[in-house]
Amino acid sequence: MRTVEIVEVSPRDGLQNEQRIASTEAKLDLVDRLIEAGARRIEAVSFVHPKLVPAMADAEAVMARVPRRDGIRYIGLALNERGVRRAIDAGVDEVNFVIPATEAFALANQNTTRARLLDELAAVAPLLQDARLGLTLTVAVAFGCPFSGEVAPDEVARIVAEAARRAELAELALADTIGCAVPGQVEALFARDAIRTHTGRRAHFHETRHTAIANAFAALSAGVRALDSSVGGLGGCPFAPGAAGNVATEDLVWALERGGWATGIDAGSATEAGRAICAAVEVSPRSGLAAAGTFPPATPLEVPRQDHR
Numbered sequence: 453m454r455t456v457e458i459v460e461v462s463p464r465d466g467l468q469n470e471q472r473i474a475s476t477e478a479k480l481d482l483v484d485r486l487i488e489a490g491a492r493r494i495e496a497v498s499f500v501h502p503k504l505v506p507a508m509a510d511a512e513a514v515m516a517r518v519p520r521r522d523g524i525r526y527i528g529l530a531l532n533e534r535g536v537r538r539a540i541d542a543g544v545d546e547v548n549f550v551i552p553a554t555e556a557f558a559l560a561n562q563n564t565t566r567a568r569l570l571d572e573l574a575a576v577a578p579l580l581q582d583a584r585l586g587l588t589l590t591v592a593v594a595f596g597c598p599f600s601g602e603v604a605p606d607e608v609a610r611i612v613a614e615a616a617r618r619a620e621l622a623e624l625a626l627a628d629t630i631g632c633a634v635p636g637q638v639e640a641l642f643a644r645d646a647i648r649t650h651t652g653r654r655a656h657f658h659e660t661r662h663t664a665i666a667n668a669f670a671a672l673s674a675g676v677r678a679l680d681s682s683v684g685g686l687g688g689c690p691f692a693p694g695a696a697g698n699v700a701t702e703d704l705v706w707a708l709e710r711g712g713w714a715t716g717i718d719a720g721s722a723t724e725a726g727r728a729i730c731a732a733v734e735v736s737p738r739s740g741l742a743a744a745g746t747f748p749p750a751t752p753l754e755v756p757r758q759d760h761r
């Protein structure tokens with residue numbers, strides 16, 4: 453069976469935008485459940501200004517208490533140099549640094565320009581090397597921007613090339629931050645020369661317009677072998693109007709496994725983890741498996757008899 457790595461982002465992208473802020477305890481319980489379900493790479497926190505993203509204010513406290521086990525890696529997301537320094541001090545295993553594809557989203561998300569973010573990337577790269585931490589670059593709004601609309605693939609390729617000149621990127625992630633990408637677009641962008649040549653490529657899809665699973669398969673067709681998802685379909689970006697949840701881990705895993713891809717994740721356990729964290733933040737799970745159960749069913753259903761007389 454072919455394998456694909458699932459990067460579980462529910463503790464970070466899943467919870468950052470919920471009205472009710474999950475307690476540190478609830479986040480740690482989520483991480484335990486994710487590991488139990490088979491997750492090995494978990495985007496656990498982001499290091500952002502607590503006034504702007506209050507749900508992530510306890511990032512250091514979460515990282516201090518997550519279970520440290522062989523083979524489990526924790527990712528911290530950072531939007532600037534200060535965030536990267538906090539991530540290193542907090543003991544993350546990897547850093548995910550975000551640069552948007554558009555100037556408008558850089559301003560809305562990070563209150564700066566793409567050029568300044570590229571400079572910050574250059575500044576943090578040696579810090580990460582000294583700390584022996586992997587660096588992922590995420591290009592946000594790579595498939596469309598809530599403010600400037602269509603994003604030219606050339607622009608994404610340019611940002612990637614500029615970033616690669618400034619830092620050694622262990623991984624390159626393209627994010628459909630607002631969930632507007634379609635499969636042909638995904639396959640084409642990941643197949644572009646500037647992007648295809650990266651050994652580690654990762655895709656981040658949102659389910660806003662119900663194209664996320666189709667997009668995931670398109671990314672696989674283009675050779676991508678790491679996909680982000682969030683149990684319960686939790687998620688959204690606080691600075692991206694209209695952005696709905698991340699693709700639900702349980703739905704993605706179910707579809708992938710049915711398609712002959714090994715994920716290492718148990719869809720049923722992921723569904724339960726999603727239910728638990730959704731209950732903690734008082735929302736309903738947004739996943740097909742939570743609503744309809746898995747297929748085939750674990751126990752055969754009894755055939756109902758209709759009396760048509």
Ligand code: MG
Pocket residue numbers: 465627629656658687688689698
């Ligand atoms: Mg996201």
